[in-house]
Structure formats: structure tokens, C-alpha cells
Amino acid sequence: xxxxxxxxxxxxxxxxxxxKTPMEVRARxxxxxxxxxxxxxxxxxxxxxxxxxxxxxxxxxILPGIYAxxxxxxxxxxxxxxxxxxxxxxxxxxxxxxxxxxxxxxxxMDDFLRRS
Numbered sequence: 334x335x336x337x338x339x340x341x342x343x344x345x346x347x348x349x350x351x352x353k354t355p356m357e358v359r360a361r362x363x364x365x366x367x368x369x370x371x372x373x374x375x376x377x378x379x380x381x382x383x384x385x386x387x388x389x390x391x392x393x394x395i396l397p398g399i400y401a402x403x404x405x406x407x408x409x410x411x412x413x414x415x416x417x418x419x420x421x422x423x424x425x426x427x428x429x430x431x432x433x434x435x436x437x438x439x440x441x442m443d444d445f446l447r448r449s
Contacts, residue, residue, distance in 0.1 A: 346416070346418055346434070346436050347405075347407055347416075347418070349409035349411065349412060349414050349416075350414070350416075350438060351409070351412050351414045352409060352411045352412045352414070354409055354410065354411040354412070356407035356408060356409045356410070356414075356416065357407065357408055357409075357410055358405060358406070358407060359406040359407060359408045359415070360404075360405070360406040360446065361403065361404070361405050361406075362388065362403070362404050362449065363388070363389050363390075363391065363392065363395075363401060363402075363403055363404075364386035364387055364388055364389060364401065364402045364403075364404060365386070365387045365389055365395055365396075365399050365400065365401055365402070366385055366386065366387075366399070366400040366401070366402050366421065367385050367387075368399070368400045369398045369399060369400070370398040370423065373400060373423075373432055375432070375433055377435060379437050379441035379442050379445075382402065382419060382442070382445070383442065383444070383445040386402055386404070386445070386449075388449060389401075392424060395424050398423075400421060400422070400423050400432065401421070401422055401423070401424055401429075402419055402420065402421050402422075403419070403420040403422075404417060404418075404419055404442070404446070405417070405418045405420070406442075406446055414438075415438075415440070415443070416436055416437065416438045417436070417437045417438075417441070417442040417443075417446065418434065418435070418436050418437075419433075419434065419435040419436075419437070419442075420434055421433045421434070421435075
């Protein structure tokens with residue numbers, strides 16, 4: 334691994350923080366959150382999301398004014414390290430107004446992903 338890959342991994346959530354390799358998307362799912370426009374509250378704890386995320390098949394099932402969360406699970410093809418990214422946004426027309434992005438790299442969301 335060269336110094337360029339080490340520097341690039343700092344700026345990419347989808348690169349392994351252990352071996353500095355681009356990770357593969359293992360799963361990508363869409364959920365809603367129990368928050369509406371004007372009532373968004375940031376939560377950094379994985380337990381909140383495990384309790385409150387509700388699956389939806391596609392964007393058309395998200396009611397107007399309700400926040401969505403895209404959960405992306407990554408796995409490193411080199412060392413096997415995994416990470417889960419949560420993209421929290423409000424769907425508005427054909428746009429996503431992003432609120433927060435959280436990256437869990439210590440297995441905090443693994444049991445949730447196995448259940449859902």
C-alpha cells in the first residue's frame with residue numbers, strides 16, 4: 334500500500350480504515366425515521382436507529398415530510414473489515430436534502446442488518 338492510498342482513504346467513507354482498500358457494497362436498504370419536517374433531531378447512537386428505522390421498498394412509499402435513511406453496508410475485500418453508513422435525508426420532490434451522515438465501523442449495526 335502506497336502513501337497515496339493511505340491519504341485517499343482518509344477522504345472516502347467507503348475505503349477500509351484498516352488496510353486502505355476501497356470497500357465493496359454488501360447491502361443497500363431504505364428506511365424511514367419517525368421524524369417530520371421541523372422536528373429533526375440528530376442521533377449519533379446506533380441504538381436509536383436500530384429501534385426506530387422502518388423498512389420501505391422504495392422512495393415512493395415515503396410519506397411527504399418524513400425523513401428517510403439509506404443504510405449502506407460495506408465490506409473490505411482485502412481484510413474483511415466492515416462498516417455501515419447511514420445517510421439521513423428529507424426527500425423533497427426529486428431531491429434529497431441531506432441532514433446527517435454517520436459511519437459505524439465497530440459492528441454497532443451488524444445485528445440490525447442480520448434481522449432486517
